[in-house]
Every structure is written in C-alpha cells, then in structure tokens.
Amino acid sequence: MRVRKKPWAAQELLDNTLVINDAPEKKGKWKEYFGNDHPIYVEIGCGKGGFLRKNAEAYPDVNFIGIEQQETVVAMAARRADEELPNLAFVWDNASNLSDLFEVGEFQRLYLNFSDPWPKKRTYKRRLTYRGFLQEYRRIMGEDAEIFFKTDNRGLFEFSLNEFCADDWKLSNISLDLHNSDYEGNIMTEYEEKFSSRGMPIYRLEARNRK
Secondary structure, eight states: OOOOOOTTHHHHHHHOTTBOTTGGGGTTOHHHHHTSOOOEEEEESOTTSHHHHHHHHHOTTSEEEEEESOHHHHHHHHHHSOTTOTTEEEEESOGGGHHHHOOTTSOOEEEEESOOOOOSGGGGGGSTTSHHHHHHHHHHHOTTOEEEEEESOHHHHHHHHHHHHHTTEEEEEEESSGGGSSOOOOOOOHHHHHHHHTTOOOEEEEEEEOO
16 A cells, blocks of 8 residues: 655655665675674565564564665654664665575565555566565575465465465464464554454464475
C-alpha cells in the first residue's frame, strides 16, 4: 500500500541516525558498523518499523536491518524508533538490490512479513517468495540461510509453500492460524495486529537451507 509523501520525510532520512544513507558502502562492513559480531537479521519491506523495533528491544544481542523502498515509510519507521537502539538500522532501497548491500553470509535470517501478494497470474515472478528470489536469498545468505515468512493471504501462502519445496528448502513451524496455534514468542507487525483483530488467520512458516 502506497503512503502519501510527507514533506518532512527527506530531511528525516538525512538527520535520523538510524537511517543508513550510504548502505552500499557498508557492504562487507556491517559488523564494523554495529561494532560487534552479533548475528544480523534483515526484514524486507519493514513498513513503519514496529516489528523490527520490538525485536531490537527484545533481542539486544542481534542486529536488525529493515529495508523499505518507500521513502516516507522509511522516514516514519526511523522517527518512531528509539535512536538509542544500537542494534537497529533502516535502509531506503529495493529488495532486488540485496547483493549490492551485503557480502555472502553477512546476514543469517530474512523476514518476509505481509509482502505484496501480486495476485494476478502474470505477476507471480514479482512475489518475494518466487523461487528466483529464494535462490538469490540463499546465494547471499550462504549455507546458514533461514527465512521467516508471514502473511494473511492464503493464496500467497500456498504459492510460497510450493516455491520453497520446489527450491528444496527445509520447512518447519508451519501454521495455518498462527494466533490459535501453540507457537510461542511471536512478535506482531502493524499489519498483523490489524488483520488478527478482524479475526483473520495469519499464515506462517520457517524455511532453512538444506546443508
């Protein structure tokens, strides 16, 4: 969903210390940027940042990077976050540029939360769980690659299950109704809070590279 551009967004991106404006220059140097050897987890399409913000607070020994292509949304995410969170960063960029941002093996987990389902058949290759993307994620993350995926869209979830299997990922913690399951430790996104409040089921899975 597109968000109306805010007049303050461009300046927020320049001024907010959580926004990385030279992200390609950090390629291969993210641990140096964070100042530690903690694992790095990335969310594509981080929206307004609530999911990553809560994760950064809950897991101080993990570094989190949110990537979002909408300028205003990134600015909103950074503005809402606590600038004292040293393990959180936001990048204004497109998911297709991951190889420009990270060296192989530089991050270990990818979150895909409520991605655009691209429902028309002719647009299926734009879905972030299309096997072409999955192969690129594996290549960049390396042998320890893992993907945590959530959606409210059953069609996208079924498509994704088939794509993960076709690309030989090992699946676990598959849920067709996350909030009525026995899964513990779930941290909700803004979309998830909205959809679940309406009684809509949330679909979730974890996928890991077969070593």
